[in-house]
Amino acid sequence: MPAATLALPAPSDRPGSGAPVLEVRGLEMRFGDRLVQQGVSFTVPASTIFAIMGVSGCGKSTLLRHVIGLLEPAGGQVLLGGTSYWDGDDAARRRLRTGCGMLFQSAALWSSMTIRENVCLPLEQMTDMDQRQRDARATEVLQWVELEAFAAFYPADLSGGMRKRAGLARAIGASPPLLLLDEPSSGLDPIGSRRLDDLILDVRQRTGAAVVLVSHELPSLLAIADDGIFLDADSKCPIGHGSPRQLLESGTNPTVKAFMHRERLPDAPGKAAP
């Protein structure tokens, strides 16, 4: 199988021990005059599952969109495999982007295409595979996510969980060194969510890809994430670094503690004694 075109360090068996696949330095995100987040810095080595955490509306999905080049940062740098994304020309950016696979929050499967075609289009764009190789690879990844029987179905014919798995199959088809997953478990039942977690761990194990994950789901985060960052909606900057487990056990910031322990914030409404 031809590798994706982004030159990246070889995967490591031990999480966190490889050179960085993704490095974010002092990122500042804005929508017009409105500041979303600033001072966001983190590094994601190969074979690491990195979680972006925070309350709703703090800019987690926006951060993913900056990482993959859908939005241009107001400041700071995004380095993919050591190369600054925004310093290159269009061709260079396109090359860097082909090293990324993304599962969108809504799965974002192309509705006019079958599931097989959804998986094959990135292979056509990002690899040198011929039609026969693309079909074989599509079959392989669809078997991986247990959707080979639904290859000829259209996205509208699948359940939410199946769409998420199809989106994951599309994202991993070209074996990108960097996988970006935007709330992969949202809307799934606990069994479906666990199944997706296992798939993500399996992808990491098999491909050595670095995985950046946005999620609210604590059991999932605690089960699979090796490292992470916690974004704060009020101060508009990161207020916690470390694995979800570390943040759960030793996080000191009130917001981080409240989030990780599923508690009310100290100044939140409804805190009054019964």
Next chain:
Amino acid sequence: MPVQQDAAIVAAVATPDRKRAAPVRVPVALAAFLAKGADAIEFLGQIPLSTAALLAARRRFPLRDFIRVTMQCSAEALLIVLVVNVLVGAILAFVGAVQLVKFGAGIYVADLVGIAVSREMAAVMTAVVMAGRTGASFAAELATMQTNEEIDALSVLGLDTVAYLALPRVLALTLVMPLLYLYGCAAGLLGGLLVASGMMNLAPSAYLDRTVEALNATQFVLGASKSLSFGFLVAMTACWYGLHADRSAAGVGQATTGAVVAGIVGVIALDAVFAVCANALGW
């Protein structure tokens, strides 16, 4: 909310600062309008660039999408184009007959219907129908793709969304419109014939002879040129609204409405330009 806070908000709303802010909105709105205009011009320029890249075989053309869209704006639109143009031809004949019969010039209703249909009505009415039908469909489909992040997913692959999504739609409607125009002409003339023979007791052969005498190639060249331009305009407008829709259900509705309104107004405005040009050229 405490009463003091309510009072503070009321006071803030009524402050001179708020009043001073009102005139500021005009330049802001103007700047937004100009930015939108610049964006539309950029979009207009991307279509020939994408076509050139396609012809140079540097870009993948979504053939299946093109075939699907061509079907949607040709075969599937035949019935409504037929009905509207037959009715327009019949209305023209009816109105003309009432006036012309007074002067004993009833036979010239064939001239009226023939010239009006081939120069103006077939092209304009077909374009209006296509703006409401296909333009709305293009805008809604692309806006829904925007809402569902499907367009972002294409961008992540490095695909040019204009080439991949807008180009097949613009090409399909632009190429199909002259054919629909000819079909609309035939339907309009049929509508006129039905009224002339049914209401005025004109012999169909006499009506057709008179129609052939009244028409010339210039009328059809003008009508076909208009329909080509209208098709391009309607498709471009629909794609622009669809690709620039807000990411919400309301955004889909707004994009669809905007595409239909702008498409119809654009067709009529462009028709006026054609009328002035045709007059200047003596056509």
